[in-house]
Amino acid sequence: GQQVMQIPQYQHVQEGEDFTTYCNSSTTLSNIQWYKQRPGGHPVFLIQLVKSGEVKKQKRLTFQFGEAKKNSSLHITATQTTDVGTYFCARPRLNAGNNRKLIWGLGTSLAVNP
Amino acid sequence: DTEVTQTPKHLVMGMTNKKSLKCEQHMGHRAMYWYKQKAKKPPELMFVYSYEKLSINESVPSRFSPECPNSSLLNLHLHALQPEDSALYLCASSQAGGYTFGSGTRLTVV
Numbered sequence A: 001g002q003q004v005m006q007i008p009q010y011q012h013v014q015e016g017e018d019f020t021t022y023c024n025s026s027t028t029l030s031n032i033q034w035y036k037q038r039p040g041g042h043p044v045f046l047i048q049l050v051k052s053g054e055v056k057k058q059k060r061l062t063f064q065f066g067e068a069k070k071n072s073s074l075h076i077t078a079t080q081t082t083d084v085g086t087y088f089c090a091r092p093r094l095n096a097g098n099n100r101k102l103i104w105g106l107g108t109s110l111a112v113n114p
Numbered sequence B: 001d002t003e004v005t006q007t008p009k010h011l012v013m014g015m016t017n018k019k020s021l022k023c024e025q026h027m028g029h030r031a032m033y034w035y036k037q038k039a040k041k042p043p044e045l046m047f048v049y050s051y052e053k054l055s056i057n058e059s060v061p062s063r064f065s066p067e068c069p070n071s072s073l074l075n076l077h078l079h080a081l082q083p084e085d086s087a088l089y090l091c092a093s094s095q096a097g098g099y100t101f102g103s104g105t106r107l108t109v110v
Helices: none
Strands: A003-007 A010-014 A017-027 A032-037 A042-048 A055-058 A060-066 A071-076 A085-092 A102-104 A108-113 B006-008 B010-013 B018-025 B029-039 B044-050 B053-056 B064-070 B075-078 B087-094 B105-108
Touching: A003 A085, A003 B006, A003 B087, A017 A085, A017 A108, A032 A071, A042 A055, A042 A060, A060 A085, A071 A085, A085 B010, A085 B029, A108 B064, B006 B087, B010 B018, B029 B075, B044 B064, B075 B087
Parallel strands: A010 A108, B010 B105
Antiparallel strands: A003 A017, A017 A071, A032 A042, A032 A085, A055 A060, A060 A071, A085 A102, A085 A108, B006 B018, B018 B075, B029 B044, B029 B087, B044 B053, B064 B075, B087 B105
């Protein structure tokens, strides 16, 4: 169906280690969005990927969109305690138009040991 | 102004009460949303307003009633809620890309 599978569900790292979360779909995605939600906070939009094979960087965060547009990843280099939170990927529902309905992954919760 | 403002931040209400959640944005976004989020779960879509008209209702019980008075404001009227309705209620807006979420109303139904 249109679900997105996000793995891992949880990740616990030492500060300074790298972290990656993956988002996979069985159907081709028109685009994919990534959000971060801090504990007790609200989702914050990070990025939208649209093009096949796209790679975008935001400081220590690297986002990739697969060549077949069926998967995406978020990689954090040298994690810091400020990276703690849950990272969600989200895809637009087919035929919803203009991202008006998103289907969300279950999220990856990142814990960072100082 | 790049924010979505939600009030109140916290709300405790009894099952017979009527209350309203409010949301405001001044980014000129033409789509506005109500989401419900339970702990450790992704946000769950409730309603979508597009150009001030209700375009999506995700089979939400009638005890939740949305209203869009104008392009900047979105309300969610609550009546006769159940304890299982306790959750974080998020408002969001968007144009063509990512969503901007408000900080939410943490609702407890007693």
